[in-house]
Amino acid sequence: ETGVTQTPRHLVMGMTNKKSLKCEQHLGHNAMYWYKQSAKKPLELMFVYSLEERVENNSVPSRFSPECPNSSHLFLHLHTLQPEDSALYLCASSQGERETPDTQYFGPGTRLTVL
Amino acid sequence: KNQVEQSPQSLIILEGKNCTLQCNYTVSPFSNLRWYKQDTGRGPVSLTIMTFSENTKSNGRYTATLDADTKQSSLHITASQLSDSASYICVVIPISYNTDKLIFGTGTRLQVFP
Numbered sequence: 325e326t327g328v329t330q331t332p333r334h335l336v337m338g339m340t341n342k343k344s345l346k347c348e349q350h351l352g353h354n355a356m357y358w359y360k361q362s363a364k365k366p367l368e369l370m371f372v373y374s375l376e377e378r379v380e381n382n383s384v385p386s387r388f389s390p391e392c393p394n395s396s397h398l399f400l401h402l403h404t405l406q407p408e409d410s411a412l413y414l415c416a417s418s419q420g421e422r423e424t425p426d427t428q429y430f431g432p433g434t435r436l437t438v439l
Numbered sequence: 440k441n442q443v444e445q446s447p448q449s450l451i452i453l454e455g456k457n458c459t460l461q462c463n464y465t466v467s468p469f470s471n472l473r474w475y476k477q478d479t480g481r482g483p484v485s486l487t488i489m490t491f492s493e494n495t496k497s498n499g500r501y502t503a504t505l506d507a508d509t510k511q512s513s514l515h516i517t518a519s520q521l522s523d524s525a526s527y528i529c530v531v532i533p534i535s536y537n538t539d540k541l542i543f544g545t546g547t548r549l550q551v552f553p
Contacts, residue, residue: 326482326484328482333480364448364545365545366443366542366543366544366545366546367483367528367541367543369541414482414483415482416482427473427485427488428485428541429485430482430483430484431482432480432481432482433480433481433482435480
C-alpha cells in the first residue's frame with residue numbers, strides 16, 4: 325500500500341445525483357492532487373492543493389468541486405455529471421518540495437460510471 | 440500530439456522473457472523522467488527516477504535508460520514474471536519543476552502469460 329486511501333473504490337451514479345469522493349493520506353505530505361484517467365489518454369491533472377490551499381485548477385468544469393479541509397484529507401464533490409465524466413479518479417500526495425524530485429504517491433482510485 | 444509518446448501501446452510476452460518499452464518525449468528542458476507501474480485497479484507506483492544527467496537507473500529487474508540527445512527513454516524488464524502484467528507510464532517533469540506540471544504518457548499495457 326502507498327499510504328493513500330480512496331473511497332469508494334467504485335461508484336455508479338445518475339446524471340442528476342450528487343456524490344463525493346474521499347481521499348486520505350497517512351504520509352505527512354503537504355500537497356494533494358486529483359487526477360482523471362480515461363481509457364487510452366494520459367492522466368489529466370484536475371486540482372492541486374498545497375498546505376490546504378488550491379494552487380492549480382486546470383480548467384475543470386464546475387460540476388467538479390474539490391475540498392481540502394486539512395493536509396490529510398481531500399474530497400471531490402460531484403454533481404450533474406455527464407457520461408463522458410466516467411473514468412478512474414486518482415488521488416495523489418507528495419511532500420510538496422520544489423527543490424528535489426518530489427515523488428507523488430497515488431491512491432488506488434475510484435472507478436466512476438455516470439449513467 | 441502528446442509531448443510524451445510511448446510504444447508499443449500494448450505488448451504480450453511469455454513468462455521468463457525480457458522486454459523493452461519505449462518513451463519518446465519532446466519536453467525540453469526537463470528536470471527528471473520517471474517510470475511508473477500501474478496494476479489493474481490500482482494507482483501508479485514509482486519505479487525509477489532519472490535526472491536529465493543520468494543515463495541509467497535500475498530497480499531490481501527493471502532498468503530504465505535515458506538518452507537526452509535523442510529524447511528517448513526505455514524501460515527494460517528482465518526475466519518477466521506474471522506480476523509484471525500492468526501498465527507502464529513514462530512521466531516527464533519540465534525544468535520549471537512545478538509538481539503540478541508532470542507530463543504523462545498514455546502508457547504501455549504489458550501482459551505476461553505463463
